[in-house]
Every structure is written in C-alpha cells, then in structure tokens.
Amino acid sequence: MAEVLSFMDVKRQKDFELxxxxxxxxxxxxxxxxxKDCLEPLFPFLHDERDIITEGCIDFAIExxxxxxxxxxxxxxxESMQSISARSAREEEELRMEFFDYLYNWIHEQYATFDKNTVYEAARKFIKDWWTAGFVQREKQCKLRMR
Known part of the structure; x- marks a missing residue:
C-alpha cells in the first residue's frame, strides 16, 4: 500500500532542500x-566578529x-526583478523593520548620535543587498539546472 503524504510535509521538505x-x-x-562595511559607521565600537550585534546581523543577512x-x-x-521585489515587499518590509528595531535597540547615546532615518536607511540597504544576492544566486542555480 502507498503511504499518504501531507502536502505540508512535502512543501517543508522542498523548502529545506532549497x-x-x-x-x-x-x-x-x-x-x-x-x-562591517554596512554597519561600522553606526557602531564604531563594533570590532570583534564574535560580538552579539554581529551575530544578530548575520542571522538577518541569512534570512x-x-x-x-x-x-x-x-x-x-x-519576470523582472522590480516586479518580483514588489511581490515580496511585505515579507521584505517585515524583515527590514525587525532588523531596524534590532539595530536601534543597540544604539546608546554614548556610542552613536544617529537619528532613526540613518539607522533605517542602513537596515534597508543591508536587507536589500542580501535579498538581491539570494535572488541572483537562485536565478543562477536555475539557469544551471541546479534547482
């Protein structure tokens, strides 16, 4: 007899492979x-890779x-990257706002005198750069048939 599979299990397995x-x-x-390149102007005290701020930034970059x-x-x-970016705008904005909150909570008066707009722009650029890198990598994998 055949085994009955849940569509959620199959989707989860495909997501895992991807x-x-x-x-x-x-x-x-x-x-x-x-x-370091994107966030060092915000956090001049960020010197060690094992720093907790860097670890959080790594998590957001991977996401x-x-x-x-x-x-x-x-x-x-x-499909063009602009239309795809518009399609994923909600998820990207959620991730960007979480990252902004994470960064802004680490800023103290003695370390940085930036306003919220500066921190938001750094978060926006960081998330967008990594979103684009993932997009380009997946597109390249599909072209090479490495799905």
Missing part, C-alpha cells in the same frame, strides 16, 4: 565583511538571502 542548496554558496566571511532565493525562480522564468 535552503540547503542556497546556503552551500554562501560564505560566512562575505557576510561578516558586509556587516534576507533565503527570502531573495525563494523568489529567484521567478526571475528565471523572465
């Missing part, structure tokens, strides 16, 4: 360098990368 394939191409050194990767298949089928 994330595994995307994360194979991701370098931790690349993420750490991106964190944005995977989010972009989930939508990369549509680029393979010919």
């Amino acid at each position: 994330e595994k394939n995307l994360l194979k191409e991701l370098s931790l050194r690349q993420i750490i360098q991106s964190v 944005a990368y995977l989010l972009g990767g989930r939508f990369g298949i549509f680029g393979y089928y010919g």
Whole structure:
C-alpha cells in the first residue's frame, strides 16, 4: 500500500532542500565583511566578529538571502526583478523593520548620535543587498539546472 503524504510535509521538505542548496554558496566571511562595511559607521565600537550585534546581523543577512532565493525562480522564468521585489515587499518590509528595531535597540547615546532615518536607511540597504544576492544566486542555480 502507498503511504499518504501531507502536502505540508512535502512543501517543508522542498523548502529545506532549497535552503540547503542556497546556503552551500554562501560564505560566512562575505557576510561578516558586509556587516562591517554596512554597519561600522553606526557602531564604531563594533570590532570583534564574535560580538552579539554581529551575530544578530548575520542571522538577518541569512534570512534576507533565503527570502531573495525563494523568489529567484521567478526571475528565471523572465519576470523582472522590480516586479518580483514588489511581490515580496511585505515579507521584505517585515524583515527590514525587525532588523531596524534590532539595530536601534543597540544604539546608546554614548556610542552613536544617529537619528532613526540613518539607522533605517542602513537596515534597508543591508536587507536589500542580501535579498538581491539570494535572488541572483537562485536565478543562477536555475539557469544551471541546479534547482
């Protein structure tokens, strides 16, 4: 007799395989360098990779990368990046606001004198860059038939 499978189990397995394939191409050194480049002006005291702020930023970078990767298949089928970005805008905005809250909660008066707009723009750029990297990587995998 055949085994009855839940569609949720199949979807979860496909998502797991997709994330595994995307994360194979991701370098931790690349993420750490991106964190330093993008966020060092906000946090001049950020010098050590093992710092808790950096670890949180790495988590957000991976989430944005995977989010972009989930939508990369549509680029393979010919849809423009702008329309795909508009389609994923809600999830991207949620991630961006969570990242903004995370960063803004770490800012103290003695470390930074930036207003909320500066922190928001840094968070927006960081999330968008990693979303784009995931999107491009997935599109490349699809073109190479490495789905």
